[in-house]
Amino acid sequence: QVQLVESGGGLMQAGGSLRLSCAASGRTLVSYVMGWFRQTPGKEREFVASISRSGGLTSYADSVKGRFTISRDNAKNTVYLQMTGLKPEDTAVYYCAASPLGYDGSTRPPRYSYWGQGTQVTISS
DSSP, X not given: OEEEEEEOOEEXXXXXXXXXXXXXXESOGGGSEEEEEEEOTTSOOEEEEEEOSSSOOEEEOTTXXXXXXXXXXXXXXXXXXXXXXXXXXXXXXXXXXXXXXXXXXXXXXXXXXXXXXXXXXXXXX
């Protein structure tokens, strides 16, 4: 089992950048495919990005492609989401998640077994 804690959220103006971190404890992070999702009130949780165990494969939602970058440091048991060119529509609670399954793009929430508590990102126009 793994415990996930996100950090790095906050309030930012449109066009700015933020880096989210997801620190894992318990089982080593290299055992898991990792993903970032986001959710706004009244909407379903939305895929943002995913990364394979080695970090060699990544996937992104079309809405963030070219602006967000997912990465991982298995030695530090941490996954990152670098967000640039932020827009008001990026406002959401961002969650990191861990999947014990094989990497297939890993865009669907049911593939993930462990979730963090979320960190709020608010982008003002």
